[in-house]
Amino acid sequence: MRDWLGLVLAACALALAPAGLPPFAMTLLTEALILGLFAMSLDLMVGYTRLISFGHAAAYGLGAYTSGYLLLHTDIPMLFAVIAAALFSGVVAIGVAWVCTLASGVSFSMLTLAIAQLLYAVAFKWTSVTGASDGLAGIPRRPGPFGIAVFGGKAGFYYLVLACLFGGFVFCRALVRSPFGAVLRGIRENEAKTLSLGYNTRRYKIAVVAIAFALGGLAGALYAPFAGFANTELLFWLFSGQVLIMVIVGGSGTLVGPIIGAAFFMLVSNMLSSWTDSWALFFGLIFICFVLFAPQGIWGLATRAFTAQPATAKRGRWRSLNWTG
């Protein structure tokens, strides 16, 4: 009951944001929410299943390029292009996950990295579809269906992103609390035992990767018409690393945490980069401090401040990022 209240309050505050914030802040906030959706999708794998992906940019890039291509080369409305791109990303993920789940632990992570880099190389070479190093530029926010044009404007697009994030959050929350989610937690804590209890763990892992890719693809699909372009950086390993940092700094295994982590990353990297070119160095230090002193992340710290829970469960969250566990 209390967390529903928090959810409604947060949604209301975000819904009122366009009324009070200047345009440049709205642009930042919109991007932060898109990244929040992206980081939350990775949390399903990292925080709930202990599937550490070093290649989650693949989901984002697939979504961005697909929606960008559809908007540039067909005349379907933006809404449909975004949905189609998210679904496409999810379907591709079944193949990706089938390959990656042949291995586990570090090997799984390396395979995700390899596949993301493979897609990066493809995007670089397949000029006719991806525009190679130029990327796709001038991606329009095409109105429709039925002439709905409201999402084309700055505030309208913001509300579209907010609706996707909110819907994605409610969906993920239901997922992790469902019987399916209970099996994911089993895989996280002891995969061999989960298998011996009679669960086909590989099938569950493929399913959760597909869902994470569909949601991450949704975020990328929103980014293309938001920024008006898609380039190879969206598929680069650096971005995969950044989203993993957002998840860990925000608090893995909490869904809310990674959204906050994404906003924090946006905010701090913006502040630092206006001050120094080597901002990544300083963010690296912040990351190291979190790993060492607050492995439960920002959200973990916040919830601990408000509840009197013993620390054991929270220490456990960090173990979810530890391969050997």
Add this chain to the structure above:
Amino acid sequence: MALLELDGLTRRFGGIIAVDRVTMRVAAGEVRAVIGPNGAGKSTLFNLITGVVPVTDGSVRFDDERLTGLSPYGICQRGISRTFQITALFPEMTARENARLAAQARHARRWQPYGGGTVFGDAGRRGDAALERLGLTHVASRQAGLLSHGDQRLLEVAMALAQQPRLLLLDEPTQGLSVEETAQAVETLAGLLSDGAMTVLLVEHDMEVVFRLAHMITVLHRGAVIADGSPDEVKADHEVQQAYLGGLA
């Protein structure tokens, strides 16, 4: 009609024969112990039955169905549940959640990606019933990783029971327990098995435990069966005494 039939079951690891042409029948309602010195192939035998380790030669049949080549989860879904020699639990979940997740595996909608009231309700009831049968109700809401070693061993048995298996494989259920804990665990298990409704295959080092619980005993030595019979027959067997029992009998 035997529930579990092993025929010429063999497993080689390179040049080592871990399990050597084992033929064995376990009748429904029987509690059979597999004993033998370290390295006799007892754990490998369990891993072969449950599909964790592929079979080199021979076959495993369960209720007249060939299990050889099936996946571990497929074999479990046919009604074979096991415990592990080294405690395998979900340490950050409560004991109740452990038992519930075990029971959930036998629910038709165990994968349901939304809601879950019914699935959790059904599985929770079965899990709680299993905890009660093993006397763990008082620790049900404690984190499994924080339970005493004895309770953890019993929780693993409770998880297997929550699945309502037709065949229960217990791999050294008293491993690592103190003398008092062992005595307690054995009484709990004896109570559990006394109604004869359960078919059990038991690997155990402790001979007192074996003679207290088992109706039938199979003795393995270097991967091969050297004796098979009732506890009294096995105790009297000359070869067994030489290979294993030492001065006990």
